[in-house]
Amino acid sequence: MSDSALGPLRERITTLDGQLLTLLAERRRLTNEVAETKIKHHIPVRDVKREEQLLVRLIREGQKVGLDPHYVTQLFHVIIEDSVLNQQAMLAERANPGSTLPLNRVAFLGDKGSYSYLATQKYFSRRPGELLEIGCQSFSEIINKVEHAEADYAVLPIENTTSGSINEVYDQLQHTQLSIIGELTHPIKHCLLVAKSTSISKIKTLYAHPQVFTQCSHFLAELGNVEVKTMDSTSSAMLTVSELQRDDVAALGSEAGGNLYGLTAIKSNLANQKENHSRFIVVARDPVVVPLQVPAKTTLVLSTVQKPGALVEALLILRDNNINMTKLESRPIPGNPWEEMFYIDVDGNLKDGHMQNALDNLRKITRYIKVLGCYPSEEVSPTKVAAASALDQA
Numbered sequence: 001m002s003d004s005a006l007g008p009l010r011e012r013i014t015t016l017d018g019q020l021l022t023l024l025a026e027r028r029r030l031t032n033e034v035a036e037t038k039i040k041h042h043i044p045v046r047d048v049k050r051e052e053q054l055l056v057r058l059i060r061e062g063q064k065v066g067l068d069p070h071y072v073t074q075l076f077h078v079i080i081e082d083s084v085l086n087q088q089a090m091l092a093e094r095a096n097p098g099s100t101l102p103l104n105r106v107a108f109l110g111d112k113g114s115y116s117y118l119a120t121q122k123y124f125s126r127r128p129g130e131l132l133e134i135g136c137q138s139f140s141e142i143i144n145k146v147e148h149a150e151a152d153y154a155v156l157p158i159e160n161t162t163s164g165s166i167n168e169v170y171d172q173l174q175h176t177q178l179s180i181i182g183e184l185t186h187p188i189k190h191c192l193l194v195a196k197s198t199s200i201s202k203i204k205t206l207y208a209h210p211q212v213f214t215q216c217s218h219f220l221a222e223l224g225n226v227e228v229k230t231m232d233s234t235s236s237a238m239l240t241v242s243e244l245q246r247d248d249v250a251a252l253g254s255e256a257g258g259n260l261y262g263l264t265a266i267k268s269n270l271a272n273q274k275e276n277h278s279r280f281i282v283v284a285r286d287p288v289v290v291p292l293q294v295p296a297k298t299t300l301v302l303s304t305v306q307k308p309g310a311l312v313e314a315l316l317i318l319r320d321n322n323i324n325m326t327k328l329e330s331r332p333i334p335g336n337p338w339e340e341m342f343y344i345d346v347d348g349n350l351k352d353g354h355m356q357n358a359l360d361n362l363r364k365i366t367r368y369i370k371v372l373g374c375y376p377s378e379e380v381s382p383t384k385v386a387a388a389s390a391l392d393q394a
């Protein structure tokens, strides 16, 4: 079928897509207005009951026009997540009036196209002010830039669903006075990126960051006899391949990043686990206040006294204060063999009475304890409705 036969239909689709965008922008404006009311009346951002009602109604209405419940649910999860994150960003900004900058200078690993670059773009797209990206070669350089006020923020990857914690970043946090002020998760979709038209069987050299090789180890084993070259960042791997312009070299990285270097993805979804996400933290020189209407997380670092059960005792304090721990990580203390620093993420706000009580009690039983930051939680768990409940009422 020629393009001209598709033309009229495509024109109508293009018009509809434009209308959908206009409607989505209008919906976003309305939810921002809702946020203003929530700020004024101290109402929590998230209202799961309202989300449930809305989804049930939409699933029912969708069915009437031939849209299946799964499709409608997925679509509105994305839309609702967007409104929740925007509202949270608005509330956080109001609670920290002095912290809004006309220019956000942000240090991150790599250059244009790295996963940290994409995460930086995503996080700051919801914040006021222009973005100035400062690509760095190492985590210590990133921290240094913020400590010396050459950057205002740093975006650092802290864990990945396939390869686990990024120890180097935890070790940097041990020695800095910077505070964690935000977090975000970003899907990591590794692709095989090439500069010239080629096929997988022709590839002899593969460039990537070591973390990426770890996350794609099954694919590498399948590839067989390919020379693997480790690079400082995903972006330097992509830059190298775009400069070489050969049909026997490839980089591992995201499709969006590769596009910035004129690279094409010839195979996608290369990570060992299908659901491959990285969690990033955002750090700054000054801590932020998180309004109580926004779900918060707090990250602590502590070392216990050397006696059996000391860590258990610390964790029981959290349980007794009804505080949910979302992550526990241990790292060696340099110069003190067999001693550990524990990094603990919990759901909770520093302003909350339970949290204050837990911290007071932890201080009594630990050798060292520091709050690395309290920040809005960006994990917006999708509200579930049983499709049956939506359909029963139809």
Ligand SMILES: O=C(O)C(=O)C[C@]1(C(=O)O)C=C[C@@H](O)C=C1
Pocket: 031, 034, 035, 045, 046, 047, 048, 050, 051, 054, 079, 080, 083, 084, 087
């Ligand atoms: O109705 C609200 O309270 C909103 O903030 C809007 C909205 C939505 O996007 O529909 C967003 C977040 C809430 O959890 C519920 C619904």
